[in-house]
Amino acid sequence: MSDGAMQLTAAAMRDQVVRGERTSRSFVDAAFAASDAADPGGGALNIFLGTDRARTRADADAVGAGGGGALAGVPVALKDNLATLHLPTTCGSRILEGYVSPFEATAVRRLREAGAVTVGKTNMDEFAMGSSTEFSAYGPTRNPLAATRVPGGSSGGSAAAVAAGIVPIALGSETGGSVRQPAAFCGVVGIKPTYGRVSRYGLVAYASSLDHVGVFGRTVDDAALGLQVIAGSDPRDATSIDVPVPDYRSAAGSSMAGVVVGRPREYFPESLDPRIRDACDATLDALRSAGAEVRDVSLPHTDLAIPAYYVIAPAEASSNLARFDGVRYGRRAPGDGLRGMYEATRSRGFGAEVLRRILLGTYVLSAGYYDAYYRKAMEVRRLIAGDFHAVFASGVDVLLTPTTPTPAFAIGAVSDPYEMYLSDIFTVTANLAGVPAMSVPVGTVDGLPIGAQVIAPHFGEHRMLGVAYAIERTRQTRDAT
Amino acid sequence: MAVSEDDVRHVAGLARVSLEPERVRMLATELNGILSHMEVLAAVDTSGIDLHARDDDDGMPLREDAGPQLPLARSRSAFAPESRDGFFLVPRLATHEDAAEGA
Numbered sequence: 001m002s003d004g005a006m007q008l009t010a011a012a013m014r015d016q017v018v019r020g021e022r023t024s025r026s027f028v029d030a031a032f033a034a035s036d037a038a039d040p041g042g043g044a045l046n047i048f049l050g051t052d053r054a055r056t057r058a059d060a061d062a063v064g065a066g067g068g069g070a071l072a073g074v075p076v077a078l079k080d081n082l083a084t085l086h087l088p089t090t091c092g093s094r095i096l097e098g099y100v101s102p103f104e105a106t107a108v109r110r111l112r113e114a115g116a117v118t119v120g121k122t123n124m125d126e127f128a129m130g131s132s133t134e135f136s137a138y139g140p141t142r143n144p145l146a147a148t149r150v151p152g153g154s155s156g157g158s159a160a161a162v163a164a165g166i167v168p169i170a171l172g173s174e175t176g177g178s179v180r181q182p183a184a185f186c187g188v189v190g191i192k193p194t195y196g197r198v199s200r201y202g203l204v205a206y207a208s209s210l211d212h213v214g215v216f217g218r219t220v221d222d223a224a225l226g227l228q229v230i231a232g233s234d235p236r237d238a239t240s241i242d243v244p245v246p247d248y249r250s251a252a253g254s255s256m257a258g259v260v261v262g263r264p265r266e267y268f269p270e271s272l273d274p275r276i277r278d279a280c281d282a283t284l285d286a287l288r289s290a291g292a293e294v295r296d297v298s299l300p301h302t303d304l305a306i307p308a309y310y311v312i313a314p315a316e317a318s319s320n321l322a323r324f325d326g327v328r329y330g331r332r333a334p335g336d337g338l339r340g341m342y343e344a345t346r347s348r349g350f351g352a353e354v355l356r357r358i359l360l361g362t363y364v365l366s367a368g369y370y371d372a373y374y375r376k377a378m379e380v381r382r383l384i385a386g387d388f389h390a391v392f393a394s395g396v397d398v399l400l401t402p403t404t405p406t407p408a409f410a411i412g413a414v415s416d417p418y419e420m421y422l423s424d425i426f427t428v429t430a431n432l433a434g435v436p437a438m439s440v441p442v443g444t445v446d447g448l449p450i451g452a453q454v455i456a457p458h459f460g461e462h463r464m465l466g467v468a469y470a471i472e473r474t475r476q477t478r479d480a481t
Numbered sequence: 482m483a484v485s486e487d488d489v490r491h492v493a494g495l496a497r498v499s500l501e502p503e504r505v506r507m508l509a510t511e512l513n514g515i516l517s518h519m520e521v522l523a524a525v526d527t528s529g530i531d532l533h534a535r536d537d538d539d540g541m542p543l544r545e546d547a548g549p550q551l552p553l554a555r556s557r558s559a560f561a562p563e564s565r566d567g568f569f570l571v572p573r574l575a576t577h578e579d580a581a582e583g584a
Contacts, residue, residue, distance in 0.1 A: 343499040379527035
């Protein structure tokens with residue numbers, strides 16, 4: 001926008017609305033203008049699956065000056081697997097085409113009650129199964145910074161909406177890195193909180209023990225504010241944990257003096273792109289200069305994370321997605337009898353990657369294979385969680401790693417399923433262990449953004465954000481000199 | 482533990498999915514490729530792991546056995562227009578209609 005409206009942080013937007021200096025309507029119109037400029041006709045980048053501009057403008061007009069909401073009048077975007085009342089929730093799948101939920105996700109309700117205004121539902125890999133947003137039934141999303149590249153996934157539409165300057169905050173979801181990886185690919189901030197920190201009520205389930213609602217922000221402060229609003233216990237989610245929510249934005253001025261930052265050697269293999277290694281090491285140097293102690297550490301079971309994850313996640317998916325049967329949700333395809341209808345509906349409604357994971361999950365849970373695959377993977381998951389417990393118990397406050405082994409790859413470049421799974425290699429561990437982690441931009445490789453990942457102990461989001469704010473600060477200082 | 486085409490057909494049946502023969506062959510190849518990377522798990526010593534052990538004795542926190550009213554934004558009739566005896570009615574299958582007519 002020519003008046004710079006969309007360059008403001010979410011907190012600055014909110015303050016201007018509350019003081020009556022600008023209206024929410026002006027920010028929403030600026031968001032639409034930014035969307036039209038970045039994605040003319042919606043077909044170039046394919047960021048949004050569902051919008052209702054008239055309704056969004058009406059919602060914005062209902063936000064008056066003087067209200068006290070933490071996000072009063074701020075435009076936001078939502079991944080299309082979060083249940084909303086007025087826009088469809090398709091999960092990027094044909095099987096839920098046109099489905100409108102009769103209830104609202106808790107995270108969405110909390111944003112709305114804080115005064116945020118939803119500008120649209122964003123594209124995603126079907127049922128969050130993917131790492132590139134190429135596996136949406138509604139076509140791929142492209143990276144706003146390089147349209148021949150993927151935005152990452154599965155929350156690629158939300159990452160792209162923030163990167164394109166349409167919204168300062170967007171919600172995504174994570175099962176194995178689906179917020180942090182696209183955040184790194186799109187040059188924005190992405191947070192996966194502690195498992196139980198944010199309610200999953202109304203998040204369409206993929207793998208329930210690994211699923212999290214996450215937040216994208218253009219800055220660390222935007223993401224911290226978004227997390228502040230949606231965090232907290234919820235009686236509608238049995239895995240929600242009743243732990244007080246600290247003031248995350250108060251981490252902004254955190255001193256790095258005495259903070260112990262671990263550099264796990266398994267996340268810096270010989271095969272890592274040296275430019276990504278150098279960017280992460282430069283970030284560690286900057287933190288050291290700010291007073292932190294950097295310590296080499298080991299998480300010895302890291303190389304088992306992808307095999308364990310791709311047993312557990314498809315197993316849980318095969319159970320969760322059994323509900324899409326042509327009776328209870330979405331579309332129905334005619335078939336011969338009840339079973340024929342089930343099979344026709346599911347075979348035509350699900351895409352290839354979803355079917356692959358359902359069958360993989362059904363196989364590893366089936367008689368004769370449960371102990372060899374599923375039980376073993378769950379035991380290995382305990383070992384991976386134990387690695388984190390041990391390293392944090394040794395006095396390490398946070399870990400710093402690359403978020404991804406590469407920058408954004410070209411659309412269509414990765415066709416082998418397991419090769420695609422490996423793009424989550426540095427992120428799945430935090431989902432398996434349930435610890436909070438976030439990606440912060442730390443530079444570029446071949447002109448494409450890359451991120452560093454900060455990982456903290458359970459409910460250590462405040463410390464994690466303190467380090468992220470410091471990384472952002474030191475980058476701004478370096479860029480200015 | 483190679484996945485055969487019969488295995489694919491078996492799990493497809495369990496998952497209520499129908500597959501064309503060519504797709505069965507492709508999936509057998511794909512699943513074998515993916516599962517070959519999982520074989521590394523078998524070599525891991527997990528004899529000391531008890532999946533039922535917890536760090537605390539609290540167990541899963543339980544709410545009172547009287548859940549809150551589900552916050553439906555629309556009346557049930559808006560998304561499930563037909564009901565009988567407290568149950569939602571869903572569109573009939575042709576085979577069920579035949580059965581009803583014969584009853």
